[in-house]
Amino acid sequence: MESTETRNQERLFALLKERWEERSEIKAFSRYLKNPVWILTSRVPYAYTEFRKTDTAKQIKNLIHRPQKETQKRLMVALKAIKKSRKNRAPEKFGCGRKMYGLSYPLMLNGDIFGFVILCNMKKEMSPDIMKVFVSVVDAVVRGASKELELEDLNSTVRPRAIALSTVHTVHRLMSSTLDPDELLPRIARLSMQVMRANRCSIKLVGKKRKILLPKCTIDLRKEKTKLKKVIIGKYAPGKAVKRGASVRGKNYLATPLIDEDVMGVITLYDKLDGKEFTAFDEEIMRTLAEQAAIAITNAQLFQEQEDLTMSSIRCIAQLLETRPHGSHRPEASFLKLILLIGQKFNMNESEIRRMQYAAMLHDAGQISIPEKVLAKRGELTPPEIDIIKMHPLRGANILSKFKPLKTIVPIILYHHENWDGTGYPEGLKKGAIPLAARILAVVASFEAMITDKPYRRALSVNAAVNEVKKGSGTQFDPKVVDVFYEAVMRKDVRKLLHKELGRA
8 A cells, every 4th residue: 555655755746747847946047057958757767678668768869869779879878877866866967969968866855766857958067066056956946845745734734623613613603593493404504515615415314213314404506406305324325424423425425424422413515516526624624513513403402392392381371261261262373473574574583583472372371360250241340350450461470480481471471561652551661661572462462352252342353453453553552563563464474374263254
């Protein structure tokens, strides 16, 4: 097997040969010697019969312009000079034809010969002093090229680590920006493609029975898109990477397992934009990215489980409220849709919108403590009964504050009956002093109450309820919230959802 030292020597010779005459030292020396011909060769055969077939011999032969016998003689002289320079590790002169002179000198690094530089078509022989300069120049060029390769190797080693560190920072930002798996996975895929400059990225997660990989996200920049497919663990690059718990790399693909205590999935990249192969450095970078991505995905999954548990608890409480004699069926999906659309219009993040949706489902939780005869009363309420009703936001806030996951929605529920003009309850807050989420809930909850049947009145039509909300703009409700609400409730998809849930044509 080829050693690392041999590979390095081959790389060094290739670099020298490619840029030899471009180097400033060689250019200066060429001008001084009246533009001789430089020939670089990596090895020279010992036998003349082999030597004459080499590119080096052909190059020298083309410079001699003598009869065949004379040419062969000159080539043998050149071969002897090259052999002698190898043995003595010093420059050796030879005749190059038509009163032209040649010179051979070994290319050396750390005492090892890895090639030869041959100088032909010099019009005069080098003096001993010039020969010393020549040796110094060649040795300096070799050392300089070697340093260039060292820097290149250092850069190729440091660069992936720098990218990896940057990637860690970026994934940390991703983790803090969203805990929704449906948003997180595409972001991780796009980041992976950006870092690796790849055409396609697929993220698959291990199924519950740990036999197959389930496709969760694919970003494809190519014209012909690839369909999402399940993969059996152990098959193809993604399946092999998961089974081994290690990266699997090919010319046009790189599969990196997502590991957090156990293998949870795999990120697979395909086809670099520049057409080059995936490298060991790419593998190192993706391993770092995958470590952070696995943590982010685990956190998102745990958060989702917590959210599902919280939502189940909320639905149980909401159903309990509906089972009371005064309760009524609510258009939940359209209600939550309105909250989402309005929250997005006010540039709320997903967490703020989710809290608002939770509050919307539980805003009347405090009514549990209100006597049935008060809630179901058909006639006008007495002042003491009105005071009891006004206490329900405070009582609802007290009840829900005992449940830790719902503590953040307490202020929304507490203040959703405050009015824009300060005439609401429980504290009589006014305008901007009322939390934005509570102002939004005030509009949507009032609209929801108007379109559902109550023991003491029949439900209004959707259009009638919308008009009532508009009438309350600037007094009961924040005018800006009303405007955004109107825009949302007039959407065709929202209207269709409302009519479906309410059972109206």
